[in-house]
Amino acid sequence: MITVRIQREPFDVQAEATLLTAGATDVGALVTFTGLCRDEGGRLLALELEHYPGMALEEITRIAEETEARFELEGLTVIHRHGLVAPGEQIVLVLAAASHRRAALQAADFMMDYLKTRAPFWKREHLTDGTLGDWVQASAADDLDAARWQRDETS
Amino acid sequence: MITVRIQREPFDVQAEATLLTAGATDVGALVTFTGLCRDEGGRLLALELEHYPGMALEEITRIAEETEARFELEGLTVIHRHGLVAPGEQIVLVLAAASHRRAALQAADFMMDYLKTRAPFWKREHLTDGTLGDWVQASAADDLDAARWQRDETS
């Protein structure tokens, strides 16, 4: 069961976990990954998350389907926020349920690597001095993280 | 910050997450791993978790300290239950907070592999037909999972 949502509002991790595992009796492992906004040493007032509305849900659903095809899951929920997010607030949630722990952990890891490099979202900094900061640069490390899954089909 | 608890009672994942991240502004990734009791195709009434009270807290704390030394974490919480646990109920919680996602994901993965192979807990099955089942056998796969961290110091 795949659930994908793009929303401006915060999400309730516990409520999503309850939804995902309701009635399931073969879930032995539940992994939640929550991505949060850091304050970047006090420099950051908020992150602005721009997205491509027409494509974001489709693309994240494609990534979720790949994740489900690749790992033995009992359920997968992905929620990505857009709009303004303050330090300490949530940006993204990945929730993976499986019979066995490695599948759930790896699914969350895989999902996040591909979200970072394929989901059409862009972050811009709003600074505590009241100015508009830069667009966040894509990280080469994220590309390398995503490339791991092509190099090593079993890891 | 390391928190380790051994308890009979269920835990509240959301409350533990809130505790761990309260006041933190440099947490970019929060991973929760919840281990749940499966029903083994309807065969299982409950799992009985026996533990070595004198050693369990000490050993899990040692594993948590190794985890903290190995990955750049902002916080780590580990809770392991003992006593009777019914299908669908929680057995173990690992909560890892970090600035960056790989550290949080790998810390949860590492922590679980070592919990499985080093924490002094033993599971016994209570069956739906009213009889006492077998002690759960340790899995060779768990030993291999734990051995990964010795083979490859960077993964």
Next chain:
Amino acid sequence: MKLLYFAWVRERIGKAEEEIAIPAGIETVSDLIAWLAARDEGGARAFNEPEVIRAAIDRTHASHDMPLAGAQEVAFFPPMTGG
């Protein structure tokens, strides 16, 4: 054909979207980028480093050598930074 721009590509070209009639000889994503870069100042600013630009054709990621034939919506944007 509808063109969409996001993040700093949108800011530099000075618009979020536009409708264009695709000129003769423009067959791939790469051709279209070169044409936009040559069209005006905003295009030059947005596409002066074509190698960093990502594209999507009809809401699916597309490499620069992908043909545009049949495309209804083409989007240009920087490398993604979501998640």
Next chain:
Amino acid sequence: MKLLYFAWVRERIGKAEEEIAIPAGIETVSDLIAWLAARDEGGARAFNEPEVIRAAIDRTHASHDMPLAGAQEVAFFPPMTGG
């Protein structure tokens, strides 16, 4: 020296713990396992496959070749199945 037994080791030997005076010549975990296996029927049942038995000395995992000198609490149990 206090001995503790857990899970099926406890069931087979028929007790959760006991206090023993360590006999002369018993120097390692392995020696103690062999002595317990030879002591009585419960010991034989619990320790008939010594290679699968895990041990802890004073609440720390110990290999079978570890010396017992100075130990106050030795525990025997099957491979762990927590988590």
